[in-house]
Amino acid sequence: MSKQTWKIVACCLFCVLVLFMGMSLGSAGIRLETTAAVLWEKLTGAQTGAPVDKAQAAIVWELRVPRVLLAFFVGAALAVSGVITQSVLRNPLASPYTMGVSSGASLAAALYITAGAAPALAGRMGLPLAGFFGGLASILLVIGLASAMDRLLSVHTLVLTGMVFSLFISAVLTVLLVLFRENWQQVFLWQMGSFAMRSWAYPAVLLPFLLIGMAAAVAFAKEMDILAFGEQAAMSVGVNTVAVKWVLLLVSALLAGAAVSLSGIIGFVDLIAPHMARRIFGPGHRVLLPMAALYGGALMVLADVAARTVLPPLELPVGAVTALIGAPFFAGIFILQHKRQRKGQA
Amino acid sequence: MIRVENVSVDYGLGDVVHDLSFSVSKGEKFCIAGPNGSGKSTLVQALGRLLPYKGRIYFEGEEIRQIPRRKLAASMALLSQIPALYFAYSVRQTVAMGRYPHVKGRLSGLSRADWDAVDACLEQMGILDIADRPITQISGGQLQRTLLARVFAQSPKVILLDEPLNHLDLACQVELLEHLEYWQKETQGVIIAVFHDLNLVRLFADRVLLLDSGRMAALDECGKVLAGETVNRVFGMDVSSWMRSALAKWEKI
Numbered sequence: 123m124s125k126q127t128w129k130i131v132a133c134c135l136f137c138v139l140v141l142f143m144g145m146s147l148g149s150a151g152i153r154l155e156t157t158a159a160v161l162w163e164k165l166t167g168a169q170t171g172a173p174v175d176k177a178q179a180a181i182v183w184e185l186r187v188p189r190v191l192l193a194f195f196v197g198a199a200l201a202v203s204g205v206i207t208q209s210v211l212r213n214p215l216a217s218p219y220t221m222g223v224s225s226g227a228s229l230a231a232a233l234y235i236t237a238g239a240a241p242a243l244a245g246r247m248g249l250p251l252a253g254f255f256g257g258l259a260s261i262l263l264v265i266g267l268a269s270a271m272d273r274l275l276s277v278h279t280l281v282l283t284g285m286v287f288s289l290f291i292s293a294v295l296t297v298l299l300v301l302f303r304e305n306w307q308q309v310f311l312w313q314m315g316s317f318a319m320r321s322w323a324y325p326a327v328l329l330p331f332l333l334i335g336m337a338a339a340v341a342f343a344k345e346m347d348i349l350a351f352g353e354q355a356a357m358s359v360g361v362n363t364v365a366v367k368w369v370l371l372l373v374s375a376l377l378a379g380a381a382v383s384l385s386g387i388i389g390f391v392d393l394i395a396p397h398m399a400r401r402i403f404g405p406g407h408r409v410l411l412p413m414a415a416l417y418g419g420a421l422m423v424l425a426d427v428a429a430r431t432v433l434p435p436l437e438l439p440v441g442a443v444t445a446l447i448g449a450p451f452f453a454g455i456f457i458l459q460h461k462r463q464r465k466g467q468a
Numbered sequence: 469m470i471r472v473e474n475v476s477v478d479y480g481l482g483d484v485v486h487d488l489s490f491s492v493s494k495g496e497k498f499c500i501a502g503p504n505g506s507g508k509s510t511l512v513q514a515l516g517r518l519l520p521y522k523g524r525i526y527f528e529g530e531e532i533r534q535i536p537r538r539k540l541a542a543s544m545a546l547l548s549q550i551p552a553l554y555f556a557y558s559v560r561q562t563v564a565m566g567r568y569p570h571v572k573g574r575l576s577g578l579s580r581a582d583w584d585a586v587d588a589c590l591e592q593m594g595i596l597d598i599a600d601r602p603i604t605q606i607s608g609g610q611l612q613r614t615l616l617a618r619v620f621a622q623s624p625k626v627i628l629l630d631e632p633l634n635h636l637d638l639a640c641q642v643e644l645l646e647h648l649e650y651w652q653k654e655t656q657g658v659i660i661a662v663f664h665d666l667n668l669v670r671l672f673a674d675r676v677l678l679l680d681s682g683r684m685a686a687l688d689e690c691g692k693v694l695a696g697e698t699v700n701r702v703f704g705m706d707v708s709s710w711m712r713s714a715l716a717k718w719e720k721i
Contacts, residue, residue: 214555341575344571347557347561348568352552354548355546355551357516357517358518358628359541359565359568359569360538360542360568360569361537361538361568400555400556404556404561405557408577
């Protein structure tokens, strides 16, 4: 096997390990064997022989497994969305949040919360639905506005439109929260992101988005590679840049919108996972996309484990954990890179 | 091979290129010259269908807007100034992207023959030994050689050059020009080039289109355009005297 294949296998094993760890660790002390036995029993239908406490089995299967899977899927979706945005905007620091997904989703969620019980029709999925359409609507507006100003959808136009739009929506959100102070806490907590109390329905809803989004992104892997050299260069190699950008930004919006709507705004995974995957597997998108997804999933599960185990019985919002770890991590990477570059030039 | 009819380009503030008509035939090295802001780059970008234009541009008898971008890229390639790069593709990966217009199928990779073509281009440009290095860690000269190898990998009939030699040292400029001339001789292809430096124009071009504020000031053989009065008027200085005095200083060394 080639070196690259070994790295891919190692990455997959790492993910399995992290998933298992996420399912085993938690405030209720459940032994590793018990988790393994419950999983084995549920997945194969065969008894392991080991006696398993019913309550513990329920904790593992009804609480931990869906929670860990949701965290993994959200991390993967954000990472893929990050890879796409970074490719389209030709900037390793770009994020789906740059394009206004997060602020749009927040505003819609806040509107839903302040509107109170009225839209309870949609049931438990009401809030996620609001967030999803908010995020999607805002990115469509951003692309639409950018397109009206500049038919070629150049990077500068997109970034500027996204940023201005995000700031504007955030301001609207602030005004809304001042007017409806009683909902402030709820909106704030939603924004911070969490995987607590999520049933099986959540990962089940997200999985199709993730799979379809991923397939669509991989189908455009070659174009994403070529876009790294600039729009004119990409066009002259034969890429229909405007159409490709529309498709990719929509896919990225669907992924980020679906993820954010089910978990809240969780930052940094969309930056760090692609960055790590790029370092290990190189920038070629055909391999990068699935690997970034695996890393993003694993990182998110780890962050969630930290969120619920660091300060028991308190649970930290996972968005705070990713930012607390992510920001210094990122700063570190950049300081190291600058040092190395300076050494290279000397 | 290329016929331009009444082409104008505007960015919304009046024409940058105004009503140009000319044609370029097979095996020709054609230069577009003119001072800053005369519309050289805009024109060459229009020829590559990289921006919207009015009028018509025919490639082998077909209006280029009627040709799907990917099909056009199989016969026409562009090399511009060195771009800013943020992602560390290897030299070989970069050159392989030039095969994009020739590879059918969304998911299919390069065939054996495609990879052979890529390696041939790497070898031709003398960068086979750095083929696995990341493009973010090679010199500007090596990068521009890589990008020219990618242009060759497209196996085009026409190469458009948009000031590709800017920011390169003299040795690199000479080397790239030699590679281009060799390609042109071997394939009888067309090169349409924009160079800022009139020395490069003099060295390279068979014919020159001189632009003045987007309008055609002269179109003739290289020597005739550069020696005429028009070039002095367009550049607002006595071009050939200046060049000669510079050369005289070289001869004194």
